[in-house]
Amino acid sequence: MSDGLKKGLTSYGDSGFSLFLRKAFIKGAGYSDDALDRPIIGIANTASSYNPCHGNAPQLLEAVRRGVMLAGGLPMDFPSISIHESFSAPTSMYLRNLMSIDTEEMIRAQPMDAVVLIGGCDKTVPAQLMGAASANVPAIELVTGSMLTGSHRGERVGACTDCRRFWAKYRAEEIDAAEISGVNQQLVASVGTCSVMGTASTMACVTEALGMSVPGAASPPAVTADRIRVAERTGAVAVQLAKSKLTPDKIMTANAFENALRVLLAIGGSTNGVIHLTAIAGRLGIDLDLARLDALGRETPVLVDLKPSGLHYMEDFHAAGGMATLLRELKPLLHLDAMTVTGRTLGEELEASGEGFKQDVVRSRDKPIFAQGGIAVLRGNLAPGGAIIKQSAADAKLMEHEGRAVVFENLEDLAKRIDDDALDVKAEDILVLKNIGPRGAPGMPEAGYLPIPRKLARAGVKDMVRISDGRMSGTAAGTIVLHVTPESAIGGPLAYVKSGDRIRLSVKSRSIELLVSAEELAARAKANPVTAPVAPRGYRKLFLQSVTQADKGVDFDFLRK
Structure with missing residues (x-):
């Protein structure tokens, strides 16, 4: 039985009056008693003129409403914070936690028996899943879908x-x-999220692997009829969720997160996916261990031939059968008993997906794109808490490399000097950027993809080893070490690297070492102690006081379970 309008009544000291008043106001919008007696399905609407990745949200909203009503529910959409990667200063990650709080509190504040979360651009889907995990009301994710390619x-x-x-x-x-x-004019040919295996596509795939979206939801492009049909089915499944009271904690279990990590590794997914999955799991009291991620990576090959690790686009992945095709190849490695939003297990849904067919986008396990998972975890005296490299998108010749550090203290220093022809830099050097971690920037921007210095770019240099405590876009490629933990802004070893120091990277041995003695590093720390950044007021003050490091998901410490 649904709670409907009786759920979460505003407190006036008289519950009967509270319900009476609520009904009086909603009837002002023309609702009948028959409509109000049905299961109420909230729909978080993230449409925004600043967010072209969500440009199809009006069509999706209409289809979800149709699905809800066909299944006997009452759809009630409500606005939510919307974050676009290119329209968020200082960075979208800075606002992800705010959006998660908004999502959680609006689910709690408003009467709904289940909620449909419409998201797409990189940080919106993780923010919604974080908020849904904390609110723990029956929830289902609907991604907006990828854009079309241009020419x-x-x-x-x-x-x-x-x-x-x-x-x-x-x-x-x-x-x-x-x-x-x-x-x-051609790079973004329609509304929708990036057409490669960037962070948005990565989160779409891992959300389906988690069991939080309907089967087949990850891959249909934004402007296709398939995407609209997925939206309609999502609305219908939301009504089922309302009736069964199947909550996110029953779906997003430890085994479900391991399935999601397997998929993340097999798709050559965005390094951002590691942070987001860690944050979502943390809301449920589940710790995702970097050592376990690396162990999974050693036995999970990259199978999806999409840029930046391969050649194809999301349109091609969809035409190749999408996630069902991939999951068939990964089947021996998955927890098939993990529950999904449909009320059936991942294994049951996979069996229902039918037979595979000949295609060239998803490889077989014996003919992978890359023999190991797309992401490797590094440790060493430069990153005691760990660091990440997207090995499937790196230059094989640079993954075992020692070079001289060329250090940039912050983003301003980088912008000032990177294109100066007087910069002392050679192709074999290692570029190091400090102070772009969670607290340093703040918000851990996607600046880890340092540009090749202009004079080297003109000479034909295409890649260099680059190291930072920040992130990079899932669409980027290169030999780039990210998420160095602890970050430089709180006194991590990265803070004390100087130009001219030697650094050794070995992906094979999973190590990143600064070839400077512990005594010398201690002396540098004593001579130049780091003061962590603070802010006088507002959201920035809250962020700097509460944000965790990359290995804990860059969430707020008080939001973890």
Whole structure:
């Protein structure tokens, strides 16, 4: 039996009056008693003119409402914070936790028996799943879907791996201003999220693997009929959830998170996915261990041939059968008894998906894109708490490398000096950027993808080892060490690296070492102690006081269970 309008009554000291008043006001919108007696399905609407990744939200909302009503429920949409990667200062990660609080509290505050969460752009889906995990009301995620690809001079292009590739060509003076302007018209051919295996596509896939979206929900592009049908079914399943009271904690179990990590590794997914899954799990009291992630990575190959680790786009992954095709290949490695939002197990849903067919986007386990998972965990005196490298998108020649550090103290220092022809830098050096961690920036921006210094780019250098305590876009490629923990802004070893120091990277041995003695590092720390940043007021003050490090999901400490 649903709670409907009686759920979470406003307190006036008289519950009967509270319900009477609530009904009086909602009837002002024209609702009948028959409508109000049905299971109420909240729909978190993240449509925003600032968020083209959610440009299809009105159509999805209509389809969800249709699905809810066909299944006998009452849809009630409500606005929520919407975050777009390119329209969020200082960074979208800075606002993810705020959106999660908004989502959690609106689910708690308003009467709903279940909630549909419409998200897409990178931080919106994790924020919604974090909020839903904390509120623990029956919930289901609906991703907006990927954009279509465009064409530039006969070449297929899509955001945002190709954004970075063409911009690198422009910086290297391989193409002119007219061409970069022309390709800018084609990189985003429709509304929707990035068309490669960036963070948005990664979160769509791992959400389905977690069991928090309907089967087949991850891959349909935003502007397709398939996406609309997924939305309608999502509304219907939400009504089932309301009736069964199947809550997120029953679905997002430790085994479900291990399935999600397997998928993250097999798709060559975004390094951001590690942080987001850690944060979502933390809301449920589940600790995701980096050592376990690395162990899974050693036995889970990259199978999905999508940029930036491969060649294809999300449209192609969908045409190849989407997640069902991948899950069939991973079946021996998965916990098939994990529950999903449909009320059936992952194994049952996989059996219901039918037979596979010939395609070339998802490889078999004996012919992988990359023999190990896309992400490797590094440790050493430079990263005692761990660091991450996306090995599937790195240059194999650089994954065992020793070089001289060229250090940038912060983003301003990087912007000032990276293109200076007087910069003392060579192709074999290692670029180091400090103070872009959770507290340092603040908000851990996607600046870990340091540009190749212009003079080296002009000379044809395409990749270098780069190290930071920040993040990079899931659409980016390169030999890039990220999430160095503890971060430099709170006195992690990265804070004391100097230009000219030697650094050794060994992905094979999973190590990142600063070739400086412990005594010398201690002396540097004593001579130049770090003062962690603070803020006088507002959300920034809360953020700097409460945000955790990368290995804990960059969530607020008081929001973890």
